[in-house]
Amino acid sequence: MSTTTEQITETSKADTEHHHGPAKGMSRWFFTTNHKDIGTMYLWFSLAMFMTGGCMALMVRAELFQPGLQFIEPDFFNQMTTMHGLIMVFGAVMPAFVGLANWMIPMMIGAPDMALPRLNNWSFWILPFAFSIMLMTLFMDGGGPNFGWTFYAPLSTTFAPPSVTYFIFAVHMMGISSIMGAINVIVTILNMRAPGMIMMKLPLFVWTWLITAFLLILVMPILAGLVTMMLMDIHFSTSFFSAAGGGDPVLFQHIFWFFGHPEVYIMILPAFGIVSEIIPTFARKKLFGYSSMVYATSSIAFLSFIVWAHHMFTVGIPLMGELFFMFATMLIAVPTGVKVFNWVATMFRGSMTFETPMLFSIAFVVLFSIGGFSGLMLAIAPADFQYHDTYFVVAHFHYVLVPGSVFSIMAGVYYWLPKWTGNYYDERMGKIHFWLSFVGINITFFPMHFVGLAGMPRRVPDYALQFADFNAISSVGAFLFGFSQLLFIYNVVSCIRKRNQASNRVWEGSHGLEWTLTSPPPYHSFTTPPKVD
Amino acid sequence: MTKNVYFSVKKQLRLFAQLWVIVLLFAVSKANADWQLNMREGVTEISRAVYDLHMVIFWICVAIAVVVFGVMLFSVIYHRKSRGAKAHNFHENVFVEIAWTVIPMVILIGMAIPATGTLIKMYDSRESDLDIQITGYQWKWRYQYLESGVDFFSSLATPMAQIKGEEPKGEHYLLEVDNPLVIPVGKKIRFLITANDVIHSWWVPDFAVKKDAIPGFINESWTVVEEPGIYRGQCAELCGKDHGFMPIVVEVKSQPDYDAWVKQQQLAQLEKAKSAEKRWSLDELMTTGEAVYLKSCAACHQASGEGIPGAFPALKGSAIVQGDPAAHIDIVLNGKPGTAMQAFIDQLSAVELAAVITYERNAWGDSLGDIISPSQIAKLQQ
Structure with missing residues (x-):
C-alpha cells in the first residue's frame, strides 16, 4: 500500500503544477469552486458567528450574574437568548461541520473535489447574507426575534415584533444553503470514492456525515414549511397556529420538533465521526467496533424521527402518546451507549498520547456522556414535568452542544490544521486552551443542573434570591470560557503564518487517505484516484 | 505489568470511586437553602413518586458513569505511551457488542415500569372535589x-x-x-x-x-x-x-x-x-386609575405612556386616547384582535376600567378633563 500511495502523491504533485492554482485576490474567494477554499470560508464564517453568539451569551450571563435588572431590559434579554441560540445552531455549529466536510470528505475518499463545486460555492455564499439579515433585525423598530430559538407560535406570529418577517426570510435562506450542502455531500460520497473504497471502508467521519446529510434533506424542508405557515399567519390571514381562527398552537410544536429533534442529531453525528477518527490515532489502535459504530449511527438517525414529542411532555398529549415517546426516547440511550463503550474500548490497552485533539476528544466522551445521562433523566416523562423548561434542560443541552459539538469541532481543527496549513500549531498553547475551556465550561454549566432542579425556569432575565450563588458562579465560568477562545484564534492564525513544517503523516498513529497527501495538500486533492486495498 | 502495579491500580480505582460517591452525596444533600442542589420532594403523593423516580434514575446514571469513566481513567493512566504501553490490536468482538446492547436495554425496561405507573396516576384526574x-x-x-x-x-x-x-x-x-x-x-x-x-x-x-x-x-x-x-x-x-x-x-x-x-x-x-353605582370625582378616578394603569397597562405602554416603538404603541398623544371616548372604551374593554392588546372587560371591575380610561385621558399633559363614569362601564359589562 505504501508504495502505491507514495506514487500517487507524486502524481498529484505533478498535476498541480500543470493545473491552475487559486485565482488571485478577492475573486479567489467570491468565485471559487474549490472544496478547500470553500471549506476554509465555512470555517472562518463559523468562527465569526461563534464569537458573535458568544458575545450574546456573555451579555445574558452578565445580566444573570446577580438578581435584579442591571444591564439590559427584559425584552432585549429575550432577543439575546433567542439570537444566541439561532446563531450558535445555524451559524456556528452547522457551518463548522459543513466546512470540515468540505475539507475532509474529498481527501478521505480519494476524490479531487466535491461533486457539485458551483452548488458548493452558492451554498456557502448564501450564509453571510442570511445572517446579515438576521442580525439586522436587532436594529429595527421593536427589535429582533425575542421568542426563543424554538419560536413557538403564537408568541412568534400574532405577538411577534414586525422584524419576524426578516427572520423567516433568513431561515429560508439557511435552509436552502443546508439542503444544497447536504445534496453535495451525498452525491460526492456515493459517486466519487476511489476504487476499492467500499462503503464499509469509509472513514467514520464520512459515514456520519452521509447520514447527517440525509437527515438534513429530510428535515430542512419541514422547517421551511413551518416558517412559511408562520408567514401566511402573519401576512395572509391564515390561522394555522391561531386558536381564534380554528388553528392549533400545538401543531406548531409538533412540526417544529419533527424538524428539531433530527436537527439536534445533525449537530452531534459529525461530532461522533470526528472523535472516532481522533481516538484511534492517539490510542494507536484500531477503532474497537467499526461496523457497530455505523449501525449505531444509523439507529440514532432513525430513532431521531420518532421521539420529537419528548420536547412537549407538558403540552397535554394523551397518555398513550406520552408513553410511546417516553419509551422511544429511552431507547436512544442504547445506540448512544454503544458508541461511548466503543470509544472507551478503543482507548483500553492502547498506547495513548495526549496531544490537544486527543484531550478535546477525551473531554468530549466524558462530558457528552454527562449530557447523555441528563438526557436519559429527561426522558422519564413524570420526572420531566419537574425538569421541563428549567435550567436543568439548559445544562443538559449545553453539555451535549458545547463540550459535545463544539469540542469535537475544535478537536477536528487541531487534528487537521497541520494537514491544511502544512505547519504544526503551538502544542503548549493548544493544551492551555483546552484546560481553560474544560474548566470554564464545567464551571458555567454544571451549577445549572442545581438551579434547574431547585426550580429556576429558563429564559428569565431575573430570578429569586435562592438561585443567586450558583448563577454568579456560572457567569464567572462563562467569561473564562469565552475569553479563552481568543487563545484558539491566536493559535490558528499563527499556525497559518509561521513556518513549522508538518510531515505528511502529521501524527504518528494517523491512518487514512488524507494523510498520504502532502501537507498542505495540493489544490485539487486527488487528480488520479488512489487505489485502496 | 507486575502484580504490584495491578494492586495499586485497584487501590486507586477504589479511592477514585469513593471520591465520586462523596462528591455526589454532597451533591444531593440539602443542607443549605441557598445552595440547594436537588429537586424538592414536595408535599403530594405524586411529587414524592416523581422525586423517587428522579433519584433512582440519577443513581443508575451514577453507577454507569463510575464503570465507564473508571475504565476510561484506568486506560488514561496505565495505557499511555509514556509508561511504555504497547497497543494491543484487538477489535470487533460480537459477544461484547451484544452484551453492551442487551444490558442497557434491561436497565431501561427496569426504569420504564415505575415511570409508566407514576404517569398513569398523574393522568387520572377523575373524581375531583x-x-x-x-x-x-x-x-x-x-x-x-x-x-x-x-x-x-x-x-x-x-x-x-x-x-x-x-x-x-x-x-x-x-x-x-x-x-x-x-x-x-x-x-x-x-x-x-x-x-x-x-x-x-x-x-x-x-x-x-x-x-x-x-x-x-x-x-x-x-x-x-x-x-x-x-x-x-x-x-x-x-x-x-x-x-x-x-x-x-x-x-x-x-x-x-x-x-x-x-x-x-x-x-x-x-x-x-356596588361601588360602581356611586358617583366618582375626577380626582378619585385619577388616583385609582394610576394604580390600575401601573399594574395592568404600564408593562407594555410604559409608565410614561410612551410605549416601546415598534412593539407597543404610545398612548400619550394617541388619536384614540384624545379622540372619541367610545372608541377608547371599546379598545380597552374588547382589546384589539391579532395584537398583544387584551380585552380587559372581564379582567377589571367597572370602577377600575372607568378609572384607568379616565386616567389615560388626563395623564401625561393630555388633560381632556373628561370623566368616564363607572356606571357607564357597568352597563357595557352586562
Whole structure:
C-alpha cells in the first residue's frame, strides 16, 4: 500500500503544477469552486458567528450574574437568548461541520473535489447574507426575534415584533444553503470514492456525515414549511397556529420538533465521526467496533424521527402518546451507549498520547456522556414535568452542544490544521486552551443542573434570591470560557503564518487517505484516484 | 505489568470511586437553602413518586458513569505511551457488542415500569372535589373557581424598586403575588389550564404539577396537598417580555379556613359591583386609575405612556386616547384582535376600567378633563 500511495502523491504533485492554482485576490474567494477554499470560508464564517453568539451569551450571563435588572431590559434579554441560540445552531455549529466536510470528505475518499463545486460555492455564499439579515433585525423598530430559538407560535406570529418577517426570510435562506450542502455531500460520497473504497471502508467521519446529510434533506424542508405557515399567519390571514381562527398552537410544536429533534442529531453525528477518527490515532489502535459504530449511527438517525414529542411532555398529549415517546426516547440511550463503550474500548490497552485533539476528544466522551445521562433523566416523562423548561434542560443541552459539538469541532481543527496549513500549531498553547475551556465550561454549566432542579425556569432575565450563588458562579465560568477562545484564534492564525513544517503523516498513529497527501495538500486533492486495498 | 502495579491500580480505582460517591452525596444533600442542589420532594403523593423516580434514575446514571469513566481513567493512566504501553490490536468482538446492547436495554425496561405507573396516576384526574380554571395572561394568572364563582387575577407583588435594585430585595423576591390561589388541604383539586394570549405554563414544584396553558385548549392536571402552607412556583414557558415576572403562589388552608375565605371573596365581589353605582370625582378616578394603569397597562405602554416603538404603541398623544371616548372604551374593554392588546372587560371591575380610561385621558399633559363614569362601564359589562 505504501508504495502505491507514495506514487500517487507524486502524481498529484505533478498535476498541480500543470493545473491552475487559486485565482488571485478577492475573486479567489467570491468565485471559487474549490472544496478547500470553500471549506476554509465555512470555517472562518463559523468562527465569526461563534464569537458573535458568544458575545450574546456573555451579555445574558452578565445580566444573570446577580438578581435584579442591571444591564439590559427584559425584552432585549429575550432577543439575546433567542439570537444566541439561532446563531450558535445555524451559524456556528452547522457551518463548522459543513466546512470540515468540505475539507475532509474529498481527501478521505480519494476524490479531487466535491461533486457539485458551483452548488458548493452558492451554498456557502448564501450564509453571510442570511445572517446579515438576521442580525439586522436587532436594529429595527421593536427589535429582533425575542421568542426563543424554538419560536413557538403564537408568541412568534400574532405577538411577534414586525422584524419576524426578516427572520423567516433568513431561515429560508439557511435552509436552502443546508439542503444544497447536504445534496453535495451525498452525491460526492456515493459517486466519487476511489476504487476499492467500499462503503464499509469509509472513514467514520464520512459515514456520519452521509447520514447527517440525509437527515438534513429530510428535515430542512419541514422547517421551511413551518416558517412559511408562520408567514401566511402573519401576512395572509391564515390561522394555522391561531386558536381564534380554528388553528392549533400545538401543531406548531409538533412540526417544529419533527424538524428539531433530527436537527439536534445533525449537530452531534459529525461530532461522533470526528472523535472516532481522533481516538484511534492517539490510542494507536484500531477503532474497537467499526461496523457497530455505523449501525449505531444509523439507529440514532432513525430513532431521531420518532421521539420529537419528548420536547412537549407538558403540552397535554394523551397518555398513550406520552408513553410511546417516553419509551422511544429511552431507547436512544442504547445506540448512544454503544458508541461511548466503543470509544472507551478503543482507548483500553492502547498506547495513548495526549496531544490537544486527543484531550478535546477525551473531554468530549466524558462530558457528552454527562449530557447523555441528563438526557436519559429527561426522558422519564413524570420526572420531566419537574425538569421541563428549567435550567436543568439548559445544562443538559449545553453539555451535549458545547463540550459535545463544539469540542469535537475544535478537536477536528487541531487534528487537521497541520494537514491544511502544512505547519504544526503551538502544542503548549493548544493544551492551555483546552484546560481553560474544560474548566470554564464545567464551571458555567454544571451549577445549572442545581438551579434547574431547585426550580429556576429558563429564559428569565431575573430570578429569586435562592438561585443567586450558583448563577454568579456560572457567569464567572462563562467569561473564562469565552475569553479563552481568543487563545484558539491566536493559535490558528499563527499556525497559518509561521513556518513549522508538518510531515505528511502529521501524527504518528494517523491512518487514512488524507494523510498520504502532502501537507498542505495540493489544490485539487486527488487528480488520479488512489487505489485502496 | 507486575502484580504490584495491578494492586495499586485497584487501590486507586477504589479511592477514585469513593471520591465520586462523596462528591455526589454532597451533591444531593440539602443542607443549605441557598445552595440547594436537588429537586424538592414536595408535599403530594405524586411529587414524592416523581422525586423517587428522579433519584433512582440519577443513581443508575451514577453507577454507569463510575464503570465507564473508571475504565476510561484506568486506560488514561496505565495505557499511555509514556509508561511504555504497547497497543494491543484487538477489535470487533460480537459477544461484547451484544452484551453492551442487551444490558442497557434491561436497565431501561427496569426504569420504564415505575415511570409508566407514576404517569398513569398523574393522568387520572377523575373524581375531583374542586375544579379551578387557570388562565394565563401576559403576564398574570386568572383563577376561576367553577363551583363557588370566585374569580380573580393574580400578579407579581414585588415592587419595581426592588427589581431595579433601588430597594433591598425581600425574602420572597419575584415569588410573591397580590392574590394567591387558595385551596383546601387534603382535597383533590382539578386544574383546568388554558391561556388567553400566548402559551404559558403553570408550575408549582412542590406539587410536581407543570402543565402548559395553551390558547384554545384546556389541559387538565390535579393535586392533593397534604400539608397546609404557602407554595411558590413560576410560569415555565417563555411568554414574552415579562415571562420572568409572573409567579404563582398557592395558599393551602384547612377546610374551615378555606370556607371562610370563599365567603369573604364572594362578599368582596358584591361590594365591588356596588361601588360602581356611586358617583366618582375626577380626582378619585385619577388616583385609582394610576394604580390600575401601573399594574395592568404600564408593562407594555410604559409608565410614561410612551410605549416601546415598534412593539407597543404610545398612548400619550394617541388619536384614540384624545379622540372619541367610545372608541377608547371599546379598545380597552374588547382589546384589539391579532395584537398583544387584551380585552380587559372581564379582567377589571367597572370602577377600575372607568378609572384607568379616565386616567389615560388626563395623564401625561393630555388633560381632556373628561370623566368616564363607572356606571357607564357597568352597563357595557352586562
